[in-house]
Amino acid sequence: MQLDATDRQLIDLYQRDLPVCDRPFLDVSRQLGITEEEVIGRLQSLQDHQVVSRVGPVFEHSRAGASLLAAVAAPEQQLDLVAARINRAPGVNHNYAREHTYNLWFVMTAPDETVLEERLGELEQQLRLPMLRLPMVEGYHIDLGFEIDWEALP
Amino acid sequence: MSTCTSPSDNGSTLDEQDRKLVLATQAGLPLVSDPWGALGQQLGMDHEDVLSRFQRMQETGAIRRVAAVPDHYKLGYRFNGMTVWDVRDDAIAEMGQRVGELPFVSHCYRRPRHLPYWNYNLFAMVHGTSRDEVEAKAGQIRKLLGATSAGDTILYSSAILKKTGLRLRKEKATS
Incomplete structure (x- = not known):
């Protein structure tokens, strides 16, 4: 477009x-x-044309329950399998493959902290991979987008 | 059941009607001249009620903003780099703020270290049309952080394996 x-x-x-x-x-x-x-x-x-993903409210996730960024280092040959397991786990709403030893990064969500920890624990056990738990300690700039440099775009 | 919100609870109390509105607008507002009225019609509320609920949710912070949310990937920002930094604890509050204010940073958070596996405590998301562009932006962050950062790396996203909107309420609304 x-x-x-x-x-x-x-x-x-x-x-x-x-x-x-x-x-x-x-x-x-x-x-x-x-x-x-x-x-x-x-x-x-x-x-x-999906240039704008939506026109509407951006909800404050933390008000809607608990969430946490987590990462695992999946062996390269098992990446797809591990990713599929993560995607199937209840509460996972984002999952990105990234180029790093910690190669799967996902956001786990739950109605509250207790359920969140249960879900993470269950998934960790199922995957048999140690999980980095990276809760937000402080947000300096939260999901506000950034200035688009139109000239630089293809 | 109280529908009141007080400053102390930060508006975390969304009542049943609020939740219905949240659920109904996760994919966006109706693009019509009177979106509040149109929503109200779906949900059995009137224009005034819907609008004032949105205003209140925004005031209390339950809604961060109402916006035309661009899809950066579609726009041409094909490279998404999660830059991570090992910032001195006594400097992170100030530096996090300053990195977050850079115009090209879309998210900036402090997160805990997990030594010895993970020593980065500042995360700043950077987008570019090429790796070079992401590197150049990371270079600006590096310059800003100077000696307060002992190390950094960039984790490029190679695939989006799952991305769904707000998970919110389906599980809560039924409980």
Whole structure:
């Protein structure tokens, strides 16, 4: 999808905060000097092309329960198997392969800390691999995106 | 059952209606002129009620933000580097803050070390259209951290094996 200047502006201005007001897209349209209909059409199209994964709320996961980043070092020849087991475990919502001795990085979630620890313990036992538990101690910049350098993009 | 939130509980009390709204909007808001009214229609609430619940959830921090969330990979940022740093404990609060403020860092967290296996305590996510770009950005972080960091590495993601939205509520809503 070819993005024009207005699409880029929409992303630049609203990847962090969309107004939560009576008519949010009308508000946006006034800021951009286009119609509300056009704002909605553009957002829909960005979303349809998955350039924007969604237009909506970003929830604070920690309020919704407990979660933790964990990593294991899976032997290279077992990577797929271990990854599949991790993906099947209840509560896992992200799993990334990364180039490192610790090659599988996943986020385990649960309704509360007790269940979280149970889930991690069970998975660790099942995988028979020591697990790095890396809870967030402090967040300095939490999932706020970053400035997109449009010129640098292919 | 109380639907009140007080500053002390940080708004962690989402009532049944809030949860319904969370569930209904995990994939996004309805893209219509009156998204709150449209949601309300699905869930048997009115525009005012839905809007004020969203405002309150945002005030209390249950919602971090409402946004057009870009898919960086789709945009062309094909390289995702998790840069990790071994920062002196007495410097990490200040340095974490400063690294987090760099315009190209999307997430920045302090996490515990696990010696001797893992000695990195600062994580900063960096995206680029090439490895060189990620390296250059990591170089800027390295310069900023200076002698406060005793070592670092970059873990590039080679595959996204699972990525689902908020797991939230399905398990809680039924309990």
